[in-house]
Amino acid sequence: MSERLSLLSSVRGHGDPAADVYDEHPPRMGFFTDTSLCIGCKACEVACKEWNRVPEDGLNFTGMSFDNSEGLSADTWRHVAFIEQRKPVGDSQANFQHTGATVELDSDFRWLMSSDVCKHCTDAACLDVCPTGALFRTEFGTVVVQEDICNGCGYCVPACPYGVIGKREDDGRVWKCTLCYDRLGEGMEPACAKACPTNSIQFGELDELRVRAAGRVEQLQQAGVLDVRLYGEDPGDGVGGDGAFFLLLDEPEVYGLPPDPIATTHDLPRMWRNAAIAAAGLLGAVGASFAGRR
């Protein structure tokens, strides 16, 4: 399983990462987090902590709106971001049809909320750089750490272009979202999606989620909501597309997401080539140092 490592897991535009490892496997599963539906209740954060027995890591007052978990880390696998903006929610002339009632929107203030999570990248840098094979690709196409193998080298931490995976200090190993691998095996949906009261977190087959997301973008655009975009759904992006993608209402960096993340392993062939040239150069330089009379 994890022993069967693909040498080039980072070939661009390959949408079925589990196929590199398994002859037969279930469809790729993932999350579509529709932030336009998020109400900032943090049920996902709580459900994740409870189900996965993630340790408490501080109940802080951050001053960052209602955010008190700050960001994804070894002990925060779902993080709800809160952004307060002086921007209209939608076209200021538009009327929102909301549970039958018509709401007149004349405010120029909006509150964005978004539940962030591990992206379970198609080209996962954390998995690529893991020197022990502790990080592996599951049959569902997700990326999971095997905690009985991880030796805490920490390479995956700076490798992740989203800053997701982190080291648990008192434990020494790295931890992140498993997309509830244990629940998936039993045919259950992940704890966060199960707990989400507004269906902002949608779990399912990735292909189906992409279709659903495209429909939702169209719907919101017709309703006059500005700046609607999908993030991480494109298999042509720098990480080969995310297994957990998002509908955002502003630029990714507003939510603390990188605008154009890449799995740096894509540059690895060039890096190895330059390292080989440099090593040969060193041999040559030493040889040249002995060319002389003394």
Add this chain to the structure above:
Amino acid sequence: MVAEAEFTSYYGRPIVKEPTWQALDIAGYLFLGGLAGASSTLAAGAQLSGRPGLARPLKLGAAGAISLSLVALVRDLGRPARFLNMLRVFKPTSPMSVGVWILSAYAPAAGVAALAELVPLGRLSPLAKLGTAGAALIGPAVASYTGVLIANTATPAWHEGHREMPFVFVGSAASAAAGLGLLGAPLVENAPAQRLAVIGALAEITAVRLLERRVGIVAETYHRGHAGTLMRSAEALTLAGLAGASLTGRRSRFGAAVSGAALLAASACARFGIFEAGRESARDPKYTVVPQRERMQAERP
């Protein structure tokens, strides 16, 4: 001076995570590993050209440096007892995995070459020759792969300079090994160390300049704060060591030793400076967002 770049962020919080590695362990390893690798190669040349007085300190230094490196690398693990889990797999996509296998071949060879120096006539034994030759051939890989190790991360100061980093690292390693040679060898034998000092120092200075030009706005992290101090010290010490080695390296034993020490210190400063610049670049979301936005604009105007 360029104007402050405009960018947005989530309350100024970092996007990527800074490395959890300890500077003493990992920047220390980048220095010691480079020193060891290049020293082994220089030592073999010294032995082949009949300079045992140059070969000896280099072999002993290489074995000492790589032993300290292994201690630092294991100590930096979150679970040091699981060090051997590194040997479960070989993954070309993981520079750390490749490095572990390079070190597994290099360290015993460097150890044998050094041990033989401590036994009378030991270096003439076939095993010692094999160790010396093996360490000399694998040494350059030890010195250069670490450039890929840190560049294959999302840390902006490291990855944006991924093309130049292996050249910076071998230049720094060559200059450090030359420094060790100047420090430890008798005057009559130190000419190759002096020549390597010139090549290594010039290569390092050039490669650092190219890297700083390539990384754009991220170059700030190499110029400011603690990293800036270290990088400036590295360059000053390199130039001082270079001048000292050229002017007094063949006439004064004291001059050669001081120049050698300056080159060793320069290499250490450069590695700690690059390490610090990486950490700094990960802490500020500007260095993640601005280069990515620039890349997006260049690709999709």
